[in-house]
Amino acid sequence: MHVHNVILQLVSVATLGSHCALQVLKGAKDEGFKTILVCEKKREKLYRRFKFIDELIIVEKFSDILNQEIQDKLKQQDAILIPHGTLIAQMSSEEIESINIPVFGNKWILRWESDREMKEKLMREAALPMPKPVTDPKDIEKLVIVKRQGAAGGKGYFMAANEEDYNTKRNQLISEGVISKDETLYIQEYAAGVLAYLQFFYSPLTNELEFFGVDQRHESDIEGLGRIPSEQQLKSKKVPSFNVIGNSPLVLRESLLDEVYTMAENFVKASAKLVPPGMNGPFCIEGVYDENAQFSAFEFSARIVAGTNIFMNGSPYTTLIFDEPMSMGRRIAREIKEADTNNQLKNITT
Known part of the structure; x- marks a missing residue:
């Protein structure tokens, strides 16, 4: 059995169970921290496999971390929350900024991302x-890539060669339910x-x-x-x-x-x-x-x-x-x- 460092630190390290949680909590354990995972019920089985995770806080959905009860649990253990892509994908900037336990780094810059x-x-x-942004689909003159806001992991991105191509693909993705018709898309020349x-x-x-x-x-x-x-x-x-x-x-x-x-x-x-x-x-x-x-x-x-x-x-x-x-x-x-x-x-x- 691999023996991990004895818990030495007074603060603990917490993150959401997705994205890079295993790396974050293994690193925290190697530095002597108590590790806490806020985990969706559907992923509990996966994370129970790893002995370096000291505590799982089971939630129905990640945004439950905004509930006072969950934040109190984390506060009691002097937890510092490590933000990653899932936090940005699952919550609005206002919600992230409202988290009242310490967030590692600068939570205000996540809005800019x-x-x-x-x-x-x-x-x-x-x-x-930077590649040139294109403000209006009618100005598409060369190959562009069309992106969604936030951390979508690339889902719903598409390429377009002109305005007609843009409209065809956008409408197709809307009809497939991949993107919604009222979301703001960002167009950038393809590099x-x-x-x-x-x-x-x-x-x-x-x-x-x-x-x-x-x-x-x-x-x-x-x-x-x-x-x-x-x-x-x-x-x-x-x-x-x-x-x-x-x-x-x-x-x-x-x-x-x-x-x-x-x-x-x-x-x-x-x-x-x-x-x-x-x-x-x-x-x-x-x-x-x-x-x-x-x-x-x-x-x-x-x-x-x-x-x-x-x-x-x-x-x-x-x-x-x-x-x-x-x-x-x-x-x-x-x-x-x-x-x-x-x-x-x-x-x-x-």
């Missing part, structure tokens, strides 16, 4: 190179090249930026289309989906790393200016390298991303920073431990 116009504003402030999701951690305790790793996402069923001969593709009327199924690791050419750090440093500075207290903790800059190795950023995630699950034992880049296996989940727990020891928890939570 969920709202496409705010997201674009922050990326511009950070001077990130072709090698996809790269750049993972970082910024510590307000040391004012240091750490580059954690790179992943790529595997999306269904767009990825399978390459296996279908073009003749059959042309006959198909199905709108391909970009639903994220999993992730795989990537290592960049070393000559690209200087720009990677610069982009992230600019993003941290812009966040501190527009959304105090800034981009504390894990984040991801998501984009594509073109044929000239120029990066174009189409998204950011202002919290831990599921691509970090690849690196539960560390990544090629964390090996350069730490002399021990360091996942993003463990790095979060290490930051909480440092802050707790030095009476600075208020500097790393909101």
